[in-house]
Every structure is written in structure tokens, then in C-alpha cells.
Amino acid sequence: MYCDYFKLITHPFLDGNYFNNIRLLAAQDFIRQTLNQGGIAIIGGNKGVGKTRLAHEIARESQRKVLNLSAVAVNDADKESLGQLLACCFHLKKWRTLPTSILPLRIAEFFGQTENTAQPWLIVVDNAENLCAESYEFLRTFKSYPQSSRISFLLVEERKGISVEGKGCRKPFPHTDYHLLPMSFTETSEYLSQRLQSAGAEPALIHGPVAKLLHNASGGRFQLINELAADSLNSAYAEKTPSVTYRQMKVCIEARGLMPGRKKCLTLLIASYMLFGGILGWTYFNYAKPYLPLPVTLSQKLHEIPAGANTISEVGSNERHGMRQLFQVWGYDVSADDAFCDQAARAQLTCKKGTAILDTLIEEGMPWLSPISVDGQTVYVTVVKVTDETLDILIKGDTWTVQRNWFDSVWAGEYTQLLPQTPSGKSVINNTSPETDTAWLDMTLSKILNLPFSKTGRWDNDLTGKIKLFQQRENLAVDGRVGKGTLIQIAKRTGNMPELLTKEDL
Missing domain, CATH: 3.40.50.300 (P-loop containing nucleotide triphosphate hydrolases)
Structure with missing residues (x-):
């Protein structure tokens, strides 16, 4: 049909077609890293x-x-x-x-x-x-x-x-x-041009105003772009026009029921704003703005560049911001509404609060959350790296490097840590633990120690021997018990928890 008429070597808008633009390439790299x-x-x-x-x-x-x-x-x-x-x-x-x-x-x-x-x-x-x-x-x-x-x-x-x-x-x-967001008009135009050129046609087959009409109707969605482009090329073939006309595209769009009455609605919306502004005066426009749906062209703020914060107190971070940051360090992107210590169990973690000196937390080797007092304000920071002279702290996703003696002067020793749990959500594993936990422990230790997996899922002498051997290798108390210290070391050896960076890690 239209392929022969326009002398195309292939159908340009099949469902299986793919188009790489800068945004999609960046998305692929971002996802591929994980x-x-x-x-x-x-x-x-x-x-x-x-x-x-x-x-x-x-x-x-x-x-x-x-x-x-x-x-x-x-x-x-x-x-x-x-x-x-x-x-x-x-x-x-x-x-x-x-x-x-x-x-x-x-x-x-x-x-x-x-x-x-x-x-x-x-x-x-x-x-x-x-x-x-x-x-x-x-x-x-x-x-x-x-x-x-x-x-x-x-x-x-x-x-x-x-x-x-x-x-x-x-x-x-x-x-x-x-x-994944829909394509912008620029991306839609590039996609149409690339697909037509790959099929041996000129990009002008679907030119500027027609492409704009197609984009508005499709909302930048791949599926509708392909369908409308193919429909419009068939219409151009049926009427024997050299390219897709504005009217042909509009007929194809209306046949799918995509744009009925859209211009009238937009005109009515703008007229309503003009009437509202005339009654109240544009002085009060900002007060009305949160309650009325603005067209995109009216709501965009151009050339608005936020001023950068100069100090930690200006950035600020309350306890909920801090807990969200700590969860993110562990790989959990939770909302602010869920960023509470008592919600850690949902992520198979235990939340622990206490007080300690800096050397004790460094020895444990895990990131922690601490409140510090800066310029009369309490700011919650996540400590992720410690050297002899400095600490690296995270505040709302940004890294700050501070002097160690300064941190000591603004910190009262309070901390919050997240600790790993077993698959069933426990903090210990013993002879009364469910099969899920003992089987996981046996399999994990067998992998770490390069020993055969027993496949029994039971607490027996073979499993106790593996626990003691692991504890000996990790310089833990060799008692055959699996508690906080052993679970932390297992999580570290399997790469399932973040570790506190020190100068030795640099």
C-alpha cells in the first residue's frame, strides 16, 4: 500500500521499532549499572x-x-x-x-x-x-x-x-x-525523521505542523505515534498526496477520538483566567494560583535559579530527612512518610538508637545517623566516611566534608544505626529458628567458606562448625551463636550492607 506509493524499502512505524535518543541512552546506562x-x-x-x-x-x-x-x-x-x-x-x-x-x-x-x-x-x-x-x-x-x-x-x-x-x-x-516519561515534541520530530529516513523516505513526508499535531494528540507515547503515523501515510496514499497533510492527520486523530473539543476547552480556560483576573486584578494572581489549573505556558517560571546554601544550618535536615538518607545509604529509596525508625522492619532491618563515642562507631564499621547542633539548630547527618582528620557526612543527598574535631564539638554522641536481619526478620539464629533462616545461614556460610551445602535446613553439628569457623576467620567470639556481630559480618562478606569508609579504603 503506502510503502509502494512512497517507494519505501520497509514499514517505518512497526511496533518493534526502537529509537535511541540522548534521554533513552542515559536511561539505559542508569539502569544497566544496577x-x-x-x-x-x-x-x-x-x-x-x-x-x-x-x-x-x-x-x-x-x-x-x-x-x-x-x-x-x-x-x-x-x-x-x-x-x-x-x-x-x-x-x-x-x-x-x-x-x-x-x-x-x-x-x-x-x-x-x-x-x-x-x-x-x-x-x-x-x-x-x-x-x-x-x-x-x-x-x-x-x-x-x-x-x-x-x-x-x-x-x-x-x-x-x-x-x-x-x-x-x-x-x-x-x-x-x-x-519513563513520554517523548517531547523535539524527540517526536527526531523519531519521525529517523524512521522515515531508515525506510528510504524524506523526513518532509510528515512535516513540522503535521508532526506537532501528531505529537499533541499522542501525548508523546510511542504506541500512538506509530499508529497515527501509519494511519496518516495510508490516508496520503489513498488521496495520492505527496506528503501527509494537516487535514489528513486531523482526520486520523479524530477517528481515534483523541482530540474532540480540546481547543474549545483551552479557549474557555484562558477566557476564565482573563475574566477572573479582570475582577480581582492581577495583583492577586499569586493567591489564586494554587487553587486553579494553569496552562503550562502560564505556570512556567523562566530564568529562576535557586540560591545555593552556604552553611549546613541553611540546608537543614530534620530527623525524618535523616532517616530517609540513612535508608538510601542501605539502598532503600523510601518516601518521607515512611522514613521512621520503627519502619525499618519492612526493609528487613533493625533500627537501633543509642549513645557512643566516635571510636566505638568507627570500630563497628557501619554508617550511622547523628543529630548535630549547628547555629542553634539540630541537623541530622549521616556519617559515611571517617579519616584521621575529617568526616564525610550526607545531608539530603549532598556530601559535606567536615573536620573531625569540629564534628566532636557539635555532636553529643547520639546515633541511629540500621542492622541486618535474617530472612524471617529476626536478629538471631539458633536451634529454634525456622527452616528458612537455618537453610539461608547454611547456604550463605557454605558459599563464603567454600564448603558443601548440607541441604537439610536444620541446626546440626555441621552448621555449628561452619559458624565457628566463620567467627574465627572474622576475629569474632567463637561461640557458635549467631547474633548481631555475626549477622553484620555475614552481610559485609556477601555485600548486602554498606560499610563505613576509612582511610584504608581510599
Whole structure:
């Protein structure tokens, strides 16, 4: 049809087409950094903006063994379980009857088999908005096993379909989140030109005003851009015009019901503002602004550059800001509403508060949160590095280097730390612990010590011997008990917790 008419060598606007611009290349690099470290990344956004295309491009360039999955909600009610999806894919025995708590262990054992250890994996889950809350618990538990370090997860979800309640039932877990926005008009124009040129046509087939009309109607969404571009080229072929006309594009847009009455609504909105301004006077415009929806052109503030803060007290950071920063150091990007000490259990962590001297906290080797008094204000800072002369502290994402003697003078010794827990959320493991914890401990210590895994999941003499050997290697008290100190060292050796930087680490 239109390909022969316009002498195109291929269809330029197929669903599988991909287009790399500067923003998408940066997004790929940002997400790939997490995946290369065996992490979890989530791509979110509205329907049709190109989330799945971006995920497939990342997977194609990943040099990993890729497993593509798609989550489905049955009757818009029952959510999919990621653990059961993987168990089914890997043909685990009796996977339908495996308890939810044991699935992460069985999947980890699968990846620990000799034939699966040579190449890293990337598991891509499309339509992840259909995953149940237990799926995110599965991810948290699975990533605590040593075998998971080679396994990356890329989830693709439609944000519009996730309710506030659905987000709230997810427990925080370390991940990178990227929200994919629709294309701008400039990006849409570049995409149209690139696709037409790759098919052997001139970019002028869909020229400026027509491309602008297409962009406004599609909202910058890949799916609609492709559909409208293909529809309009068919219309141009049917009417035998040398390029797509404004009228043809408008007919295609209206046929899809995308823009009826839009200009009238915008005109009415502007007229309402003019009437409102005439009655009250533009002096009061700023008071009305928060209560009325402004068009983008009226709401943009040009050339507004915020002044930089010169001192720590000017930046400021209350306890909630500080806790959010501490969670971020651990890899959990939580909202300010959830940044409380008593919420740490949701991230499989224990929150501990106390007082100590600086040398004691340095010896423990973990970042901590402390309130300091600066210019009569209390500012919460996260200490991430200590040398003989200086400390590096984080305040709202920015790093400040301060003198050690100055920090001592403004700090009263108070601190807050986050400590690792077991997979079942405990702070100790002993002979009364659930199988989930003892199996995790045996598998993790076996990996660290390069010893065979017993696969019993029981507290026995073999496991006690591994605990004592690990404690001896880490200069801990060799008592065969697994408490705070042993769990911290296990987390450090498996890379599952941040460490306090010192001059030796530089």
C-alpha cells in the first residue's frame, strides 16, 4: 500500500521499532549499572510510552542470559506470584505445592547448580503491576542468598494501574526506579525523521505542523505515534498526496477520538483566567494560583535559579530527612512518610538508637545517623566516611566534608544505626529458628567458606562448625551463636550492607 506509493524499502512505524535518543541512552546506562551488579531495576510509566521497548533494548545489550516473563492478573483480581512463575519455568519438583517461604531457597539452589553458574542471568518481567505483594517479599529474600549475586531483575510496570493501597503493601527492597516519561515534541520530530529516513523516505513526508499535531494528540507515547503515523501515510496514499497533510492527520486523530473539543476547552480556560483576573486584578494572581489549573505556558517560571546554601544550618535536615538518607545509604529509596525508625522492619532491618563515642562507631564499621547542633539548630547527618582528620557526612543527598574535631564539638554522641536481619526478620539464629533462616545461614556460610551445602535446613553439628569457623576467620567470639556481630559480618562478606569508609579504603 503506502510503502509502494512512497517507494519505501520497509514499514517505518512497526511496533518493534526502537529509537535511541540522548534521554533513552542515559536511561539505559542508569539502569544497566544496577543490573550489572546483580541488582533489581523497575521501569514505570503510563501506557504506551515505550517501557517494554526500553526493557528489551537493555536486555539485548546486557550480554546476559535473558528470561522474559509476563505477569497476568486473572479476572483483574488474582495477582501473579513471581516465585511460582520462576518455579514453573525452571521445572522445580512439586512447584505448585511449595510453601511461599521456601520458594526463594529452591530458586537459589537452582542457580547454584554447576550448569547454571557460568553465565549471569537477566529476568525481565513485563506487566509487573500484576505481581502480588508476596512477589516483592520473594525478591527481598532471594537477594539475600549468595547465588543471587549473578541474577538481575528488570520489572516493567504501568504506574497508572497501581493503586495507593497496592504500593503501600510492598515492603521496601533495594532497587533502582526509573519513571519513563513520554517523548517531547523535539524527540517526536527526531523519531519521525529517523524512521522515515531508515525506510528510504524524506523526513518532509510528515512535516513540522503535521508532526506537532501528531505529537499533541499522542501525548508523546510511542504506541500512538506509530499508529497515527501509519494511519496518516495510508490516508496520503489513498488521496495520492505527496506528503501527509494537516487535514489528513486531523482526520486520523479524530477517528481515534483523541482530540474532540480540546481547543474549545483551552479557549474557555484562558477566557476564565482573563475574566477572573479582570475582577480581582492581577495583583492577586499569586493567591489564586494554587487553587486553579494553569496552562503550562502560564505556570512556567523562566530564568529562576535557586540560591545555593552556604552553611549546613541553611540546608537543614530534620530527623525524618535523616532517616530517609540513612535508608538510601542501605539502598532503600523510601518516601518521607515512611522514613521512621520503627519502619525499618519492612526493609528487613533493625533500627537501633543509642549513645557512643566516635571510636566505638568507627570500630563497628557501619554508617550511622547523628543529630548535630549547628547555629542553634539540630541537623541530622549521616556519617559515611571517617579519616584521621575529617568526616564525610550526607545531608539530603549532598556530601559535606567536615573536620573531625569540629564534628566532636557539635555532636553529643547520639546515633541511629540500621542492622541486618535474617530472612524471617529476626536478629538471631539458633536451634529454634525456622527452616528458612537455618537453610539461608547454611547456604550463605557454605558459599563464603567454600564448603558443601548440607541441604537439610536444620541446626546440626555441621552448621555449628561452619559458624565457628566463620567467627574465627572474622576475629569474632567463637561461640557458635549467631547474633548481631555475626549477622553484620555475614552481610559485609556477601555485600548486602554498606560499610563505613576509612582511610584504608581510599
